[in-house]
Amino acid sequence: MSTVTPSSDQRHGQTPGTERRMWWGLAVLTLPVLLVSMDFSVLYLAIPAITDALDPSATQQLWILDIYGFLIAGLLITMGNVGDRVGRRRILLAGAALFGVASVIAAFAPNAAVLVAARALMGVGGATLMPSSLSLIANMFPNARDRAKAIGVWTAAFAGGSAIGPVIGGVLLHHFWWGAVFLINVPVLAILFLAGPRLVPEYRAGSSAPFDVTGVVLSMLGILPLVYAVKTLAAEGASPTVFVIGAFGVLMLALFLAQQRRAAAPLLDLALFRNPLFSSAVSVALVGMMALGGMSYLTGVYLQSVRGFDVLSAALAGLPMAVAVAVFSIGASRVVAAVGLRTAFVGSVLLAAAGNLGLLMLDMSSPLWIYLVFTSIAGIGYGVQFSVVSDVVVGSVPVERSGAASGISETSFELGTALGLALLGSLATLVFRENSGGWSFGDTLGETLHRALGMGDDGTALASAARAAYVDGMHAASLASVILLGVLAVVLTLVMRTRRTSRPNSPQEVSPTMP
Missing domain, CATH: 1.20.1250.20 (MFS general substrate transporter like domains)
Incomplete structure (x- = not known):
C-alpha cells in the first residue's frame, strides 16, 4: 500500500467513474455497521427460544446478552489504533471474518457455554468493524461536503440496524429456529469480502513508534469493569460487589490516563x-x-x-x-x-x-x-x-x-x-x-x-x-x-x-x- 500527494485537480475534479466507485465503496462499508448494530438488539427476541433449547443458568443468560457489548466497548479504542497501524481495510476484513465464523458457531452452539464464547468472539470482531469503517470514510471522501454526507449514511445504517434488528429477528424466529438470527450475518459478510477489496481503499499510517501495549491493558481493565458495573447496577440494583468492581474500573481508567500522558505513541x-x-x-x-x-x-x-x-x-x-x-x-x-x-x-x-x-x-x-x-x-x-x-x-x-x-x-x-x-x-x-x-x-x-x-x-x-x-x-x-x-x-x-x-x-x- 502506498500513498501519494494528489494535485488540486485530482482532489476536486474526480472522474465520474471514480466517484461512483467511491459511493459504492461506502455502500460496502455500511454492511458491517448494519450487522454490528443489529446484533445489539436482535437477541432480545431470541432469548426465550435460546433458553428453551440450551437451558442456560441465570448467569449464563446474562453473559449471552452482555458479553458482546462489553467486549465491543472495551476494545474500540484499541482496535481503532490497530487499524491505523496494520491497515484499516485489513483489520476490517479480519474482523469481519472473525465475526462471520463466530456467528456460525453461535448459530449451532450445542450449549450455553459455547454460545457465550461465540458471542465474545463476535464482540471482538465487532470492535474492529466500527472504527475501521468510519475512519476509512475519511480516506475515501477528502471533500468535506461529500464526507459529511457519507458519515450521515454510515450513521443511518447504524441507527437502522438497531431499529430493524427486532423486526428481522421476529420474522426469522417465526419461520426458523433461533440460530437463524446469527446465520443472517453470513451472506452479508460474504458480500463485504467479495466487494471490499475492489471498492474500498487500504490505508495505513506509517508510525514506527512501539505499540502502546500497556495502554491497551489498562484501558480494558478500566472500561470492561466499569461497563459491567453500570449494567449490573441497572439490572440487579446496588450491591457491595458492584461498587467494588466499578471502583476498580475507575481506578484503572485513572491509571490509564496518567500512563497516556507519558506514552510515546498513546492510544x-x-x-x-x-x-x-x-x-x-x-x-x-x-x-x-x-x-x-x-x-x-x-x-x-x-x-x-x-x-x-x-x-x-x-x-x-x-x-x-x-x-x-x-x-x-x-x-x-x-x-x-x-x-x-x-x-x-x-x-x-x-x-x-x-x-x-x-x-x-x-x-x-x-x-x-x-x-x-x-x-x-x-x-x-x-x-x-x-x-x-x-x-x-x-x-x-x-x-x-x-x-x-x-x-x-x-x-x-x-x-x-x-x-x-x-x-x-x-x-x-x-x-x-x-x-x-x-x-x-x-x-x-x-x-x-x-x-x-x-x-x-x-x-x-x-x-x-x-x-x-x-x-x-x-x-x-x-x-x-x-x-x-x-x-x-x-x-x-x-x-x-x-x-x-x-x-x-x-x-x-x-x-x-x-x-
Whole structure:
C-alpha cells in the first residue's frame, strides 16, 4: 500500500467513474455497521427460544446478552489504533471474518457455554468493524461536503440496524429456529469480502513508534469493569460487589490516563480534548446515548408490559423514530450548511429533549400516536447530532489518527448507552418502588405482573397499581433526560462560540491509491 500527494485537480475534479466507485465503496462499508448494530438488539427476541433449547443458568443468560457489548466497548479504542497501524481495510476484513465464523458457531452452539464464547468472539470482531469503517470514510471522501454526507449514511445504517434488528429477528424466529438470527450475518459478510477489496481503499499510517501495549491493558481493565458495573447496577440494583468492581474500573481508567500522558505513541491523545469541537462532540455522544439508550429501554417495557403490545408490534412502533434518525443522519450536512455547526448541534440536542419531554404525556391508555410523534421528534434530533458527532470527531485529527479518534467516539456511544440504562433505569426503578401505594411489588414490573397472575381481583388491582407506578418511574426518567439534554445544550452554546461547518483538519494532503 502506498500513498501519494494528489494535485488540486485530482482532489476536486474526480472522474465520474471514480466517484461512483467511491459511493459504492461506502455502500460496502455500511454492511458491517448494519450487522454490528443489529446484533445489539436482535437477541432480545431470541432469548426465550435460546433458553428453551440450551437451558442456560441465570448467569449464563446474562453473559449471552452482555458479553458482546462489553467486549465491543472495551476494545474500540484499541482496535481503532490497530487499524491505523496494520491497515484499516485489513483489520476490517479480519474482523469481519472473525465475526462471520463466530456467528456460525453461535448459530449451532450445542450449549450455553459455547454460545457465550461465540458471542465474545463476535464482540471482538465487532470492535474492529466500527472504527475501521468510519475512519476509512475519511480516506475515501477528502471533500468535506461529500464526507459529511457519507458519515450521515454510515450513521443511518447504524441507527437502522438497531431499529430493524427486532423486526428481522421476529420474522426469522417465526419461520426458523433461533440460530437463524446469527446465520443472517453470513451472506452479508460474504458480500463485504467479495466487494471490499475492489471498492474500498487500504490505508495505513506509517508510525514506527512501539505499540502502546500497556495502554491497551489498562484501558480494558478500566472500561470492561466499569461497563459491567453500570449494567449490573441497572439490572440487579446496588450491591457491595458492584461498587467494588466499578471502583476498580475507575481506578484503572485513572491509571490509564496518567500512563497516556507519558506514552510515546498513546492510544488516547489527550491533547484532542483541548479542542472545543472534539470535546463537545464526545459530550454529545455520551449524553445523547444516555438519553436515547435509557428511554428506548423504558418505553420498550412500557409498550409491552403496560400497553400489552407483543414484541414484534413494539418493534414496529419504533420504526418511525428509526426512519427519522436515518433521514436526518443523511441530511445532517445540509442542516449544518444552512444554520452552522453550533446551531445544528444545539438545535438537535433541544429536539431530542423536546421528544423526551413529550413522553410525559404517556399514560396507561394514551393513544399510540403520542408515542410515535414524540419519539420521531427525538429521532430527528438524534439523527442530526450523531451524524455531526462522527464527522467532527474524525475531522478533529490528522488522517493517520482517524481510526483512533473513531474508537473514542464509538466508545463514548457505548458508555453512554450503558450509563443511560444504569442511571435512568435505576431512577425509574426507584420511583416504581416508592409509588407502590402499600402493595407488595416485585423488583421489576414484569416480576410484579407475574406475581399478580392467579390472584383474582387482588391480582388485577396489583397489576394496575404496578403499571401506574411504572409509568411514574418512566416519567421521572424522561424528565431527568430532558434536564441532562438541556444542560448539555447550554454548555454547547457557551463552549462552541465559533460557527464552523468544515473539518478542522481535512485529510486532503493524503490520498490512498486503489489496489
